[in-house]
Amino acid sequence: MSDAALSAAETLPASRYPIDALLADIGGVPVSLEPTDIKRKSRDYYWYSPILNARLKDKFADIIVTPRDEADVIRVAGACYRHRIPLTLRGGATGNYGQCVPLEGGVVLDMAAMNQIEWQKPGIVRVQAGAKLFDIDAQTRPNGWELRMHPSTKRMSQIGGFVAGGSGGVGSVTYGGMREPGNILAARIVTMEEAPRVIELRGDAAQKISRAYGTTGIITVLEMPLAPALPWIDVIVAFDDFAEAIRFGQAIAMADGITKKLLAPIQWPLPENFSAIRPYCPDGKAVVLGMIGAMSIESFETLLEPFAGTVTYKTPSEDALNKTPLYEHTWNHCTLQMFKVDRGITYLQVLYPHDRVVEAATEIGAKFPGEVMQHLEFIRINGLMTASGIPVIRYSTPERLYEIMAAYEACGIMIANPHVLTLEDGSRYKRVDADQLGYKHEVDPLGLLNPGKMRSFVPRSPGPLQ
Amino acid sequence: MSDAALSAAETLPASRYPIDALLADIGGVPVSLEPTDIKRKSRDYYWYSPILNARLKDKFADIIVTPRDEADVIRVAGACYRHRIPLTLRGGATGNYGQCVPLEGGVVLDMAAMNQIEWQKPGIVRVQAGAKLFDIDAQTRPNGWELRMHPSTKRMSQIGGFVAGGSGGVGSVTYGGMREPGNILAARIVTMEEAPRVIELRGDAAQKISRAYGTTGIITVLEMPLAPALPWIDVIVAFDDFAEAIRFGQAIAMADGITKKLLAPIQWPLPENFSAIRPYCPDGKAVVLGMIGAMSIESFETLLEPFAGTVTYKTPSEDALNKTPLYEHTWNHCTLQMFKVDRGITYLQVLYPHDRVVEAATEIGAKFPGEVMQHLEFIRINGLMTASGIPVIRYSTPERLYEIMAAYEACGIMIANPHVLTLEDGSRYKRVDADQLGYKHEVDPLGLLNPGKMRSFVPRSPGPLQ
Numbered sequence: 007m008s009d010a011a012l013s014a015a016e017t018l019p020a021s022r023y024p025i026d027a028l029l030a031d032i033g034g035v036p037v038s039l040e041p042t043d044i045k046r047k048s049r050d051y052y053w054y055s056p057i058l059n060a061r062l063k064d065k066f067a068d069i070i071v072t073p074r075d076e077a078d079v080i081r082v083a084g085a086c087y088r089h090r091i092p093l094t095l096r097g098g099a100t101g102n103y104g105q106c107v108p109l110e111g112g113v114v115l116d117m118a119a120m121n122q123i124e125w126q127k128p129g130i131v132r133v134q135a136g137a138k139l140f141d142i143d144a145q146t147r148p149n150g151w152e153l154r155m156h157p158s159t160k161r162m163s164q165i166g167g168f169v170a171g172g173s174g175g176v177g178s179v180t181y182g183g184m185r186e187p188g189n190i191l192a193a194r195i196v197t198m199e200e201a202p203r204v205i206e207l208r209g210d211a212a213q214k215i216s217r218a219y220g221t222t223g224i225i226t227v228l229e230m231p232l233a234p235a236l237p238w239i240d241v242i243v244a245f246d247d248f249a250e251a252i253r254f255g256q257a258i259a260m261a262d263g264i265t266k267k268l269l270a271p272i273q274w275p276l277p278e279n280f281s282a283i284r285p286y287c288p289d290g291k292a293v294v295l296g297m298i299g300a301m302s303i304e305s306f307e308t309l310l311e312p313f314a315g316t317v318t319y320k321t322p323s324e325d326a327l328n329k330t331p332l333y334e335h336t337w338n339h340c341t342l343q344m345f346k347v348d349r350g351i352t353y354l355q356v357l358y359p360h361d362r363v364v365e366a367a368t369e370i371g372a373k374f375p376g377e378v379m380q381h382l383e384f385i386r387i388n389g390l391m392t393a394s395g396i397p398v399i400r401y402s403t404p405e406r407l408y409e410i411m412a413a414y415e416a417c418g419i420m421i422a423n424p425h426v427l428t429l430e431d432g433s434r435y436k437r438v439d440a441d442q443l444g445y446k447h448e449v450d451p452l453g454l455l456n457p458g459k460m461r462s463f464v465p466r467s468p469g470p471l472q
Numbered sequence: 473m474s475d476a477a478l479s480a481a482e483t484l485p486a487s488r489y490p491i492d493a494l495l496a497d498i499g500g501v502p503v504s505l506e507p508t509d510i511k512r513k514s515r516d517y518y519w520y521s522p523i524l525n526a527r528l529k530d531k532f533a534d535i536i537v538t539p540r541d542e543a544d545v546i547r548v549a550g551a552c553y554r555h556r557i558p559l560t561l562r563g564g565a566t567g568n569y570g571q572c573v574p575l576e577g578g579v580v581l582d583m584a585a586m587n588q589i590e591w592q593k594p595g596i597v598r599v600q601a602g603a604k605l606f607d608i609d610a611q612t613r614p615n616g617w618e619l620r621m622h623p624s625t626k627r628m629s630q631i632g633g634f635v636a637g638g639s640g641g642v643g644s645v646t647y648g649g650m651r652e653p654g655n656i657l658a659a660r661i662v663t664m665e666e667a668p669r670v671i672e673l674r675g676d677a678a679q680k681i682s683r684a685y686g687t688t689g690i691i692t693v694l695e696m697p698l699a700p701a702l703p704w705i706d707v708i709v710a711f712d713d714f715a716e717a718i719r720f721g722q723a724i725a726m727a728d729g730i731t732k733k734l735l736a737p738i739q740w741p742l743p744e745n746f747s748a749i750r751p752y753c754p755d756g757k758a759v760v761l762g763m764i765g766a767m768s769i770e771s772f773e774t775l776l777e778p779f780a781g782t783v784t785y786k787t788p789s790e791d792a793l794n795k796t797p798l799y800e801h802t803w804n805h806c807t808l809q810m811f812k813v814d815r816g817i818t819y820l821q822v823l824y825p826h827d828r829v830v831e832a833a834t835e836i837g838a839k840f841p842g843e844v845m846q847h848l849e850f851i852r853i854n855g856l857m858t859a860s861g862i863p864v865i866r867y868s869t870p871e872r873l874y875e876i877m878a879a880y881e882a883c884g885i886m887i888a889n890p891h892v893l894t895l896e897d898g899s900r901y902k903r904v905d906a907d908q909l910g911y912k913h914e915v916d917p918l919g920l921l922n923p924g925k926m927r928s929f930v931p932r933s934p935g936p937l938q
Contacts, residue, residue, distance in 0.1 A: 127767075129731075130767045187775050188772075208770065210774045237594050299595060308674075311676070391855055
C-alpha cells in the first residue's frame, strides 16, 4: 500500500479497548494516534505473500507507543495488562510473516527509541532491542568486531526484531543460524503481568525469546556474541550452468580454510533484476554472490579453476547507508529486487538436504521451469554445511503454491512456509528447542503479547477487568 | 639418546661424499662438522616409535649447514647437486617420523637462521621458513592476528617444518588441516639442480610442498593465512565416563555458535601424567581440554548442563615461553607427558569416522583395556567435523602393534601409521591431492632432497660427477 493510499484512508474504526484509560496510565510515554502512523506502523513486508496480504492488510493497531526506556516499557506493560489490551512488538518491520502486525489491534510498541549500546567487551555487545544492525556494526567495528550474522535487510532491521523473528542470514555460512547454541548470549525481558517483572534470560534460557515473535516477553536488551570484523571482498562469479554454480558454491562452503560470510548461487533470470550490479551479471548466466575474507580471495579463485565459472566482480565490501550492498541481492532481497519490476511473484523458504544439495535443487528446478526461480544461501545447521533457499515463485493461486510446496517436500527439501501467521505453522526447522509455550504461561498468562501468533497457546481465564 | 651419550660418541664414520669440495664451493656459509652438533641435528622425536628408533638412531648427517639467506640456500643446493650430496631440511625437529633424519647422510640444512617475517597484511603473514610458530604469533598478535593452527610443539616448531610435515593441530577444529584449500597461500622454493631456480608456488600449487618432508624443493619462504587473534579461555571439564566426555566434546564441536580452538577428550589414566595441570584432573576421571573464545565460554558452560561433567579449570590462555600451555597436554604432547614417567609406550595416529565418533572410540577401547589409552582431538576434514586421535599404546612387540592397528581399521577408524619412514606409507588421509611425485621430477631430478622418504620416486640416471 502506498503512502498516498494510506493518507487517503485517514480514519480507522473505533477501538474495542479502553485506550483513554491506557493513556491516562502511561502519561508521558510518547504515543501516536495518527491514522497514517498507525497504518504505517501496523505492517511489515508481509505483502511478499499474497496469502498473508489478504489476511493482514486490514489489521491495525489502535495506538503506537514508543517507549524511551525500560521504565516506560514497564508502565505500558502494566497498563496493558490491567486494561486487557494486546501489545505487539515492532522493530524495523522488515520481516515477511506479519510478525509485528497486531492481529487483535491494541498497542504496537515501537522500539525504535531504545537503540543504545549498553557496553562492549571483546566479542560481545550488550544493546537495547531497538538498535539497528547497521548502527551496531558501525559502533563495534572500530573495536575490531561485527555482528556474526544479519538479514539482507541490515540497513533497516533492528536487533530485537531480528532475534525475535529471524533465523539467520549473512554470516550463517560460518556461524550457523540464530538458533545454534552460543549465538544469543542473553536477553532482558519485561513480563506482561499486573506488576511486570524484569527478567534476565542467560545462556540457553535466551532461546525462549528467539524466533518467538515477541510472544514470550517484551525484549528490551540483548547481549550478542560478535565475530571479528574482517576485511571482506564482494565477489560475483558467472556460470553457464546453475548446477555448476551450486557445485562451486558448495566447494567453497566446505573449504574450512576459506573464510567467508556469504555464498549464494542464483539462477537466471533472477540476476536480470539486480540493477545495482547488473553489469556484472551476464545475460542468461547463473551467478554466485560471495563475501570472502581478503586473506582467502586468492584461494577462492584457485578453487574456481576446475569449475566453468568466471569472476566478473571483485571489490572490497563497503557498508554505506547510501549504497546498495552486494548482500541486498541475496536472501529475501532477491525476491524484493524482482518485485520492483514484477508484482506477479511470491516466494518460499526451503532447506536443502545437506548431502544432496545439488541433486535436490536440480530435481525441483526441472519440475517447474520458468515458474520456480531458485537461489541458495549456504548455511551451517546443527554443525553440518547445507543450503537454505528462498525460491521466487510465479504466483497463480494458493492451490498451485501448495502444490509446489508438496513437490519440494517430495524432493526431500524442507519447507518453512512463509504464507502463514503462526510460529507453529511457519517455523519447522527454524524452531528452537526451548519450551516457549510453557514459558509464555509464566510471562504472559493472559496471552496479550502478539495474540494469534502462538497458535498452541490457550490463555488462562482473564478474570474481571480491574 | 641423552646429550651425555652423544658427547661420549665423538667420532663418526668417514663420509662417502666429497664434503671438502662442498666446503670449497660454499665458503662463507656457516657450517658445523662437530660430531655433537651433527648427532643432535640429525634427529627428531622419532624415538616415540620403537620401530623408527631402531631404524634411525644411527643415521647421521656429514655436515650441518645453516644458511643465512636465500642466496646461501642457492649456493648450497647448486654445490650439493654438482657433488651429488643429499640434502635434508631441518626445521624445529619436533616431528615424530624422522622427517628431518638424513637417511643417506650428506647435508642437513638447518633453517633456524632464516627466521624473519617479510611482511604482514590483514590476515596474511609472509615469513621465512625457519621462523618459530611462537615467534610468528608474538609478532602478528599486536596486529590482531595469529596462526590458524599449530602443533602442540608450538614453542619449538618452525613454520617450514610444520608445513612440510604437519597435518594440522590446535586450531584445526575450526580451520581444518593444513591440506584444506586456503590454509597455505604460497611457498617459495629453491630447486635442487645444477643452476637452482627460485619458484613461487601460489594457491593450489603450494600444496606441492605440503607434507612432502622437503622432498619437493627447499622451502625458503611461506605465505600463510591468519586467524583473528581472539581472547581464548583454557578450560578443563572432568567426567566419570570417557564416552560422555567425547559426547560433550562433539556437542561443542558441532555448535558453530561456540568459538573454539581446541577440543580434546582424554581418557584416564593419561591425565595422571599432566603434572602442570594435575590438580584439575581428578583421579580416575576423563577430561575434556578446551580452548574456547571468551565470548563463548558462558554458552560452553550452558551446553555442559545436560552432560555429567564438571568444570575444574577456567582461565585465560597465556602464551608464555616459560609456562606449560594447556595445549601441551593434547595431540602428541599427550604421549610425551606419559613418556616422562613411562618409557614402555608408543602411539598411533587415527581418524575416527565422522558419523560414529563415540561408537568407534568405545568399540576400540573395549578391545584393548589398559593397553590402548585414547585421546581425541576434534578437527574438521573435508568440511565435516570429526575427530583425530593419537592413542597411547603400551608397547610389547611390532606384531602386537600391527594387530592393534588392524583392529582399529576393523572398527572403521583410519590409521596413519607413524612407525614408517616414507610419505606413502605414513600419510594416507593426511596426503594432499597434488602431484608431488611428478613435481619432484621437475625440481629434484636426481632425488637428492631427503632421499628415502618418497618411496615412489625413482631418480633419473645421475650422470657423471662434475
